[in-house]
Amino acid sequence: SSLATTFLDLPLANPLMNASGVWCSVASQLEALLESESGAMVTKSCTLDPRNGNPEPRYRVLDGNKPWGSINSMGLPNEGFPYYLRYTERHDYETKPLFISISGLTLDDNLAMVDSLKDAVTPAILEINLSCPNVPGKAQLGYDFDAMDTLLAEVTSGYGQRQLGVKLPPYFDIAHFDEAAAILNRYPSVAFVTCINSIGNALVIDINTESVIIKPKDGFGGLGGDYVLPTALANVNAFYRRCPEKAVIGCGGVKSGHEAFLHILAGATLVQMGTALYEEGPGIFTRVKAELLEIMKQKGYENLADFHGKLKTL
Numbered sequence: 001s002s003l004a005t006t007f008l009d010l011p012l013a014n015p016l017m018n019a020s021g022v023w024c025s026v027a028s029q030l031e032a033l034l035e036s037e038s039g040a041m042v043t044k045s046c047t048l049d050p051r052n053g054n055p056e057p058r059y060r061v062l063d064g065n066k067p068w069g070s071i072n073s074m075g076l077p078n079e080g081f082p083y084y085l086r087y088t089e090r091h092d093y094e095t096k097p098l099f100i101s102i103s104g105l106t107l108d109d110n111l112a113m114v115d116s117l118k119d120a121v122t123p124a125i126l127e128i129n130l131s132c133p134n135v136p137g138k139a140q141l142g143y144d145f146d147a148m149d150t151l152l153a154e155v156t157s158g159y160g161q162r163q164l165g166v167k168l169p170p171y172f173d174i175a176h177f178d179e180a181a182a183i184l185n186r187y188p189s190v191a192f193v194t195c196i197n198s199i200g201n202a203l204v205i206d207i208n209t210e211s212v213i214i215k216p217k218d219g220f221g222g223l224g225g226d227y228v229l230p231t232a233l234a235n236v237n238a239f240y241r242r243c244p245e246k247a248v249i250g251c252g253g254v255k256s257g258h259e260a261f262l263h264i265l266a267g268a269t270l271v272q273m274g275t276a277l278y279e280e281g282p283g284i285f286t287r288v289k290a291e292l293l294e295i296m297k298q299k300g301y302e303n304l305a306d307f308h309g310k311l312k313t314l
């Protein structure tokens with residue numbers, strides 16, 4: 001059996017990569033991902049200027065010894081767009097493809113970064129984070145369909161119809177799957193969707209301290225890990241069914257070959273890891289690769305195409 005695959009016509013040794021935001025904020029982390037057995041890698045969502053982000057604690061795993069998941073309200077800490085643009089210029093693309101994630105604080109900031117990327121003519125693949133903040137008091141872009149449509153119209157024309165992708169927040173209503181997909185399908189250059197970002201504004205409470213466990217936003221934060229797997233699989237499959245011309249990247253609840261297999265069965269071409277990578281480090285790619293291969297062997301699958309998107313219904 002082989003894990004080899006292609007994405008946007010690029011060859012990958014395997015479908016596994018990090019989720020933006022995890023182990024990808026600074027050069028040392030990016031170099032560790034390059035040296036890891038991941039098939040691809042993505043940078044931390046960046047803003048035009050560097051940001052410190054929110055006060056700590058801003059990331060916690062739940063039930064530490066057996067982390068069922070994580071909660072975070074990082075606040076978009078990053079080194080600023082120029083730092084990641086410089087990394088795209090020195091990345092070794094022969095080793096593995098690189099995605100660059102942007103999350104501008106304003107439409108103009110997003111357009112400025114897209115414009116610089118277009119001029120840079122870098123092989124890096126753009127993933128626009130639609131969970132980026134919107135106008136204060138308004139829902140995040142991924143939940144403000146008019147703002148999302150406007151952004152995509154401006155970005156796709158600014159990017160000269162070059163292929164790019166979007167990182168979507170989770171949706172929980174069939175009508176929202178329909179509406180989001182209808183917008184995305186109007187932009188053929190949006191070649192992939194990454195589902196899902198963390199489940200927003202969860203609240204974890206510690207019974208011993210009778211307190212929340214992260215400092216920002218009175219403890220409200222994005223949920224990752226085991227808790228989000230069924231929602232992640234639903235979003236992967238919903239967009240896989242609704243966007244036949246686009247690839248889907250799965251993200252959410254992957255910590256072993258088992259969940260990676262489920263994401264691919266649901267329609268994911270690549271699979272990202274966040275919480276599990278945060279806790280285990282880049283060695284996780286070696287482990288999950290072996291586990292996925294073992295499951296394929298047990299089931300008699302030679303390659304990913306043998307089961308990709310072949311989820312059965314009853």
Ligand SMILES: O=C(O)c1[nH]c(=O)[nH]c(=O)c1Cl
Nearest residue numbers: 073074075076077131198222
């Ligand atoms: O707080 C963050 O930096 C953050 N945290 C997330 O869980 N998803 C995101 O897209 C971002 Cl930008």
